[in-house]
Amino acid sequence: MASRENPAISLRKEPQQTRSRHLVDAVLEAAVRILNDEGSHAFTMARVAEKAGVSVGSLYQYFPNKQAVLFRLQTEEWQQTGTLIETALSDRSKRPDERLRVMIRLFFRSECEEAPFRRALDEALPLYRHTPEGEAQHRRSKKIMTDFIAEALPHASPVTRAFAADFVKTTITALGVRVSERPRKDIDAFAAATAEMLNGWLKRQG
């Protein structure tokens, strides 16, 4: 739906046919593998095409430029992570502090898996920060957190809640990136500590 508004970054054509979808998938998979295995400096269109087993021309048939490939990777990751967070935080069968704990653990683990290409993605991020898709994702995650805070701090003022939502999200995101660059074994301990720390802080805001 955004192809009109942002042709410079969205897909060139929607791959509805099977073959096309395979190509796009192959490209994205190749892109991930290159980012993981060879680093962001090896992420060239020629290398992506080669690794995906397609020609450069085909690559450009579906992605208008290099940023678009990274953009697609980012978008897919945003959607996955967004869903993950939403599911964890809106599970009304648990108390808010427990939900936050679960969410943080899942999020940190998810971040770990994406760590290798995080950097490359971040380099390209300024380019699509202000795209419709980027804005949509931003609004979505903001709403999820705002709703959660409303439940966690039912008696707090709107200003307090707004700040808390912002702060909690920022803290989790920031630590997620950091934790993903560390040894895997530390992750769950860090997740637990982060949850404990944030839950403690939240309690004092309430």
Add this chain to the structure above:
Amino acid sequence: MASRENPAISLRKEPQQTRSRHLVDAVLEAAVRILNDEGSHAFTMARVAEKAGVSVGSLYQYFPNKQAVLFRLQTEEWQQTGTLIETALSDRSKRPDERLRVMIRLFFRSECEEAPFRRALDEALPLYRHTPEGEAQHRRSKKIMTDFIAEALPHASPVTRAFAADFVKTTITALGVRVSERPRKDIDAFAAATAEMLNGWLKRQG
């Protein structure tokens, strides 16, 4: 002194003479200004040389390659920030929680000033993460934090202390980066919240 172990990144020659030091300073200053004013994509050796008022040849006389310039920038910044943190955290005239509060505020502000070239530096970071200078800096900041935690958590076990030091440092660092990418006006509020959050968490570890 590290030139043997890592000739690819350390200075080609120690500039002991006045002229050489001037040159190195001019280069670093130019590098900072380019990163700040023109962005990392403008950070080319030719541009740095030009802005520093030296020839490309001279640039290469003191920096073996482009990464080395970024490396020097990083190192200098590490030292400044390290000193800042050390000063704030070891001020025995204040209670630990107050020291942490001050240190976080100073650190966040410092991070803000360096935000523009943070990204460029980070891109080059993997290249010198495991250099002697990098390790030295790492040990230094670790010790500062460990000493601080020893004072903040006098009764905790060594394992708890070690984890706390790691966690507190990671949290502050991670949030520092994030905060530096946000509007300036939020900074002190975030610093206060971060300090409050960490102090609360530390209290519960004690």
Add this chain to the structure above:
Amino acid sequence: MASRENPAISLRKEPQQTRSRHLVDAVLEAAVRILNDEGSHAFTMARVAEKAGVSVGSLYQYFPNKQAVLFRLQTEEWQQTGTLIETALSDRSKRPDERLRVMIRLFFRSECEEAPFRRALDEALPLYRHTPEGEAQHRRSKKIMTDFIAEALPHASPVTRAFAADFVKTTITALGVRVSERPRKDIDAFAAATAEMLNGWLKRQG
């Protein structure tokens, strides 16, 4: 009929069926519109096919290559202009100088309308200057002019006549191109001046 001699440029198959003719027409029309509206750099086979509402494959079924499309455009234009000139110059109800005047005015106006794709056509012109169709057109226009000169200079020697025909044609053609690149409002004045100049010169040759 020319497909043997110059298979690289003539039509791949004579489109005798209605459908085929429609396709060829659609392609040529699209080509003209692209050249006019988007400029010669937008004249790609993909764009032509798209604008013509046919597939690239179909395009290549009737035109062996890109030059062939331009060739057809040129040919069609030659025929139109040739007819125009012939009609104007062979109108025995008027004196030769009046015929020339009329012909030049019509020709300049016609050139103006084709100005936009003149350049693109000219780029491809060397490729088909020596094709049968090109030669045929050349002979045709030569004959028209020769006949006209025979009437305008009834007492001149064959050599004089031949040179005059060549010179008059060259002058008109050359000025036509130039005039078509100028503001429209100048055209008729230039046409009048050109006619006056050539009629004066012709009179002196007689």
Add this chain to the structure above:
Amino acid sequence: MASRENPAISLRKEPQQTRSRHLVDAVLEAAVRILNDEGSHAFTMARVAEKAGVSVGSLYQYFPNKQAVLFRLQTEEWQQTGTLIETALSDRSKRPDERLRVMIRLFFRSECEEAPFRRALDEALPLYRHTPEGEAQHRRSKKIMTDFIAEALPHASPVTRAFAADFVKTTITALGVRVSERPRKDIDAFAAATAEMLNGWLKRQG
């Protein structure tokens, strides 16, 4: 002097040193030879660099882009031709009609020598038609012709003179291009005819 106003087309650096001038000369000479011998489609930066015996990088050190090379060629040619015309037309020791005759002969011959790369130059012309250098050249040639017409038509009104200058210049230029694409042997005859034709026309304007 135009390097500030139009950095996209003028020389990147003024080649004051001997070596640099040699390089620029070698490039321009290579460019001419390619245009002459291999046609405009062979005019690629790589080919130019190769033929000039320099690297692509060096080429781009002196010419910011491909157009700039063509621009330089055009400029040099403009200057030569401009001087030629000026000299011929302002020679007060001859009558105007004789001067025009001489000038046209010289101009046609000169055009012949440049014919091969005329096309390539013309293709790039739109790109620098409105550059300072282009405008300057245009003003210069306009003035030369205006001055000449003032002498040739001393009693004519300013409007008549202005039109005459425009028309004469257009006719000569247009025919020059056309003539340069024809067999060499025709040139002088065409020059004589053109001069005769224009002198006749001018006499009638006076």
Add this chain to the structure above:
DNA sequence: TATGAATGAGAGTTCATTCAT
């Protein structure tokens, strides 16, 4: 030692043309 001209590998991107479906 200082200079900056020269290098050239390599990047992103386009587009005429083919051919499996």
Add this chain to the structure above:
DNA sequence: CATGAATGAACTCTCATTCAT
């Protein structure tokens, strides 16, 4: 016959690095 996805050679331009002067 029609399609349009796939191809890949070719193009312009950049920039880290070297080396003759």
